[in-house]
Amino acid sequence: MRSSNGLSVRQEKILNYIRDFLKKNNYPPAIRDIQNDLGISSTSVVAYNLRILEEKGKISRDGKISRGISIPGMTLDQTVVTSHGFTVPMLGMITAGSPLPDPEAINVEDAEQIEVPAELGSADKLRDVYALKVRGYSMVDALIGDGDIVLLRYQETADNGQTVVARLVDENAVTLKKFYHEGERIRLQPANVTMEPIFTTPDNLHIQGRVVGVIRSVE
Amino acid sequence: MRSSNGLSVRQEKILNYIRDFLKKNNYPPAIRDIQNDLGISSTSVVAYNLRILEEKGKISRDGKISRGISIPGMTLDQTVVTSHGFTVPMLGMITAGSPLPDPEAINVEDAEQIEVPAELGSADKLRDVYALKVRGYSMVDALIGDGDIVLLRYQETADNGQTVVARLVDENAVTLKKFYHEGERIRLQPANVTMEPIFTTPDNLHIQGRVVGVIRSVE
DNA sequence: CGCTTGACAGCACAAGTGTTTGCTTGCTAT
DNA sequence: ATAGCAAGCAAACACTTGTGCTGTCAAGCG
Numbered sequence: 222m223r224s225s226n227g228l229s230v231r232q233e234k235i236l237n238y239i240r241d242f243l244k245k246n247n248y249p250p251a252i253r254d255i256q257n258d259l260g261i262s263s264t265s266v267v268a269y270n271l272r273i274l275e276e277k278g279k280i281s282r283d284g285k286i287s288r289g290i291s292i293p294g295m296t297l298d299q300t301v302v303t304s305h306g307f308t309v310p311m312l313g314m315i316t317a318g319s320p321l322p323d324p325e326a327i328n329v330e331d332a333e334q335i336e337v338p339a340e341l342g343s344a345d346k347l348r349d350v351y352a353l354k355v356r357g358y359s360m361v362d363a364l365i366g367d368g369d370i371v372l373l374r375y376q377e378t379a380d381n382g383q384t385v386v387a388r389l390v391d392e393n394a395v396t397l398k399k400f401y402h403e404g405e406r407i408r409l410q411p412a413n414v415t416m417e418p419i420f421t422t423p424d425n426l427h428i429q430g431r432v433v434g435v436i437r438s439v440e
Numbered sequence: 441m442r443s444s445n446g447l448s449v450r451q452e453k454i455l456n457y458i459r460d461f462l463k464k465n466n467y468p469p470a471i472r473d474i475q476n477d478l479g480i481s482s483t484s485v486v487a488y489n490l491r492i493l494e495e496k497g498k499i500s501r502d503g504k505i506s507r508g509i510s511i512p513g514m515t516l517d518q519t520v521v522t523s524h525g526f527t528v529p530m531l532g533m534i535t536a537g538s539p540l541p542d543p544e545a546i547n548v549e550d551a552e553q554i555e556v557p558a559e560l561g562s563a564d565k566l567r568d569v570y571a572l573k574v575r576g577y578s579m580v581d582a583l584i585g586d587g588d589i590v591l592l593r594y595q596e597t598a599d600n601g602q603t604v605v606a607r608l609v610d611e612n613a614v615t616l617k618k619f620y621h622e623g624e625r626i627r628l629q630p631a632n633v634t635m636e637p638i639f640t641t642p643d644n645l646h647i648q649g650r651v652v653g654v655i656r657s658v659e
Numbered sequence: 660c661g662c663t664t665g666a667c668a669g670c671a672c673a674a675g676t677g678t679t680t681g682c683t684t685g686c687t688a689t
Numbered sequence: 690a691t692a693g694c695a696a697g698c699a700a701a702c703a704c705t706t707g708t709g710c711t712g713t714c715a716a717g718c719g
Contacts, residue, residue: 229666246502247510248468251706262669268708271667283465287675288507288707291466364583364656408550435656437583439603448696470676487678487695504677506705577698661719668713675706683698683708 232270234259236279239290249290309350309372310334315386315397316356347377350433360397363412369437373430384432390425443483449487453478455498462506468509528569529589530554534605534616535575554589568594569652579616581632588656592649603651
């Protein structure tokens with residue numbers, strides 16, 4: 222049985238094992254590591270399959286050198302100074318009232334990527350995070366101003382007081398507000414004393430993410 | 441002779457060699473690689489210095505395993521990194537009143553580095569930029585809150601209305617305020633209606649930088 | 660059927676490599 | 690001086706690890 226990329230099941234397993242090993246240890250596995258952990262009975266089998274993987278360009282090897290395996294595309298040439306940050310897609314602008322494409326609907330691959338400092342969270346914390354540029358002053362009391370970039374973790378629920386991107390289904394509008402669930406109704410509170418809250422019901426509300434960070438550039 | 445980070449010249453060379461080797465081959469060097477290429481007469485010398493490097497946290501090793509060296513901060517990731525961000529030194533905390541080491545005086549090499557998204561400016565714009573963590577609420581009206589990280593460009597002058605890090609010479613205090621030059625005197629204005637401005641004279645004031653960005657992490 | 664080929668097993672050898680031990684140096688504090 | 694110690698040296702030692710046979714087995718083929 223072969224998988225779609227023309228590798229045998231065993232080769233696929235080996236390749237994945239190498240990738241995982243590399244991620245975990247930051248150095249390549251020895252043939253015997255592969256052999257033992259994948260339960261292969263002989264080192265020669267591993268060597269045999271490694272040869273094939275190399276011929277197919279999936280890995281590259283420095284012969285005779287122990288652990289001389291590397292995977293093209295996995296490099297560690299990054300900034301030595303710190304662990305590098307992560308990139309999240311910039312999905313557009315948000316203003317009270319303007320429609321926002323659903324994060325799931327738009328092609329994340331094509332979206333402009335912006336970088337996020339590692340200080341804002343680990344890779345895990347930044348899973349499903351996207352960015353929006355804020356227009357307007359409705360959140361100034363939450364220290365979010367016009368032109369700020371907010372980082373949002375995609376989630377469909379929120380706790381009281383959290384700042385969320387909320388879609389009002391009937392109005393087909395999206396807005397950045399503080400979320401409060403009050404009995405049967407939901408209150409979306411602007412963080413600006415001059416603005417009035419919006420009241421709605423749970424079934425008219427679709428939460429599209431929660432603010433996890435703010436980035437601002439000052440002239 | 442020691443370099444600023446407490447490593448001997450030889451240790452520095454070894455560390456750099458490992459880095460370069462890693463970049464070039466994507467797998468770690470063997471002790472003998474280091475020995476030969478750096479012209480060291482014995483493997484034990486390399487082992488000796490590697491032990492020290494590990495104790496100082498500059499590298500980490502998986503004992504006995506060949507080529508089991510890795511450098512914390514250099515990780516194998518497959519993510520095609522479009523890294524155009526930059527790193528700036530995090531020089532400490534700022535609160536109205538607390539003293540701050542002069543950016544020129546402290547060793548920038550040793551300071552923790554934090555990453556800055558490319559969106560906050562080009563390499564040129566980020567020259568001489570450093571970061572401080574804000575404590576307190578004196579700048580909330582300028583959308584800077586407790587726990588925020590402010591990015592500062594080192595400069596000794598400022599225009600009216602800009603937010604600056606100002607050192608009051610006589611008081612030996614450093615504070616984050618809005619800067620206004622009013623005739624003979626200077627007004628340092630907190631961005632918080634409940635707080636009073638500070639008045640001083642140009643010769644008692646030493647500007648240490650201007651806010652060019654804000655980064656905030658939200659729980 | 661005999662032959663070839665791909666895939667795997669077992670095993671042993673020879674490099675590849677990290678560690679250890681014992682021996683210098685050069686410098687510093689007592 | 691003299692002991693103490695970091696740093697370096699050299700060689701020996703022992704474990705790690707890649708390779709190279711030698712076989713086995715099932716599938717494909719004329």
